[in-house]
Amino acid sequence: MDNYKPPFTITNEILSYVSSISEKIGCITAINSLEAKPHLRKNNRIKSIHASLKIEANSLSLGQVRDVINGKNVLGEQKEIQEIKNAYIAYDKISEINPYSIKDLKKFHGIMTKYVVEESGKFRRGEEGVFSGDQCIFMAPPAQFVPELMEDLFRWMQESKYSVHPLILSSVFHYEFVFIHPFSDGNGRMARLWHTAILTKWKPVFEYIPIESQIEKFQEEYYDAIAKCHVNGESTIFIEFILLQIDKVLDDISKQVSEDNEQLSEHIKKMLDVMEYDIPYTSKSLMEKLELKSKEGFRRNYLRPAIEMNLIHMTIPDKPHSRNQRYVKV
Known part of the structure; x- marks a missing residue:
């Protein structure tokens, strides 16, 4: 179908989010902290993978996901472990993706679903529905129409990538992709991966921004926005929802990179550099x-100032002197 255009409306709310996100991305890029901190980048990528797979009912914890990625043995279902390995490979190559190529889409679906999906890297041949838990949100278009629908969507993206803001274009793609449901499995994972890939082409810093973790926090609202768009026959509500989540997660990223602020002492900077996010440390292990x-x-120059500045949290805040106390970089 020539000149196909996915239906959506540019609202004042959407424009406001685009402005806010662009400003925050500009500040984060100017600070350049993500590029300079491999631990922060890796931690955010692990958050992305854990959250995206958790939305699809993968039961492994954030710590287990980290262990799998770090090559440690983890007790769990082999399928879930393989999903993590696959996702890590896919996200590690995200900067290589051409998000306007169906060939790349199929290639990365093959990477994301290797060993766990029979029709890996191929469009579905059967009929599928979109589910939230056990509830069917809607039935996807018949399989026979999938190739044409995907061609239309990618043609629109190619034609619109210079006229539609990437924040809006990526959100429209995300919704339309979920609606078409082109694969037999892995559609949610691929929609979120591709959304990030489109934004990474616009601003490379998005490669290390865990949008998926924010979506996972509001999973019910995520599915609700999709369902409302199905009823309305256009994606405006979903665009507003997803831009709100991106705007929120950038506040968290700004907090993460604030440790580069010049008001921090060299002692605190040094301690934060040796700590990984979300890992609990004893005072003894930090001193080592x-x-x-x-x-x-250590307490006077490192620990207390970092706690007072909310850069580190205690795992047992009500008992600061507990022998089981641990400290977590946040």
Whole structure:
């Protein structure tokens, strides 16, 4: 179908989010902290993978996902472990994706679903529905129409990539992709991966921004927005929802990179550099990493200031002197 255009309306709310997101991305890029901090980049990627797979009912915890990626043995279903390995390979190559290529889409679906989906890297041949838990949100278009619908969508993206803002274009793609449901399995994972790939082509920093983790926090609202768009026959509500989530997650990223602020002492910067996100540390293990011997000096110059600035949280805040106390970089 020539000149196909997915139906949506540019609202004032959408324009407001685009402006806010662009401003926040500009600030984060100017600070350049994500590029300079491999631990932060890796942690955000792990969050993306864990959240995207959790939405699809993968039961492994964030810690288990991290262990799989780090090559450690993890007790769990082999299928779930393989899903993590596949996703890590796919996200690691995200900068290589041409998001306007159906050939690349099929290639990366093959990577994302290797060993776990029979029709890996191929459009579905059977009929499928979109589910939220056990509830069917809607039945996808018949399989015979999938190739043509995908050609229309990718043709529109190719023609519109210079006239439609990437934040809006990626959101429209996300919804239309979920609606078409082109694969027998892995559609949600691919929609979120491709959304990030489109934004990464616009601003490379998006490669390390865990949009998926924000969507996972509001999973019910995510499916609700999709369902409302199905009823309305256009994607405006979904665009507003997804841009709101991106705007929110950028606030978290801004907080993460704030540790580069010049008001931080060299002591605090050094401690934050040796800590990975979401990993609990004892004071002894932190002192060993920092090669310190004085407990009082560690508490006075490193630990207390970081806690007061909300850069580190205690796992047992009600009992600050507990022998089981751990400290987590947030």
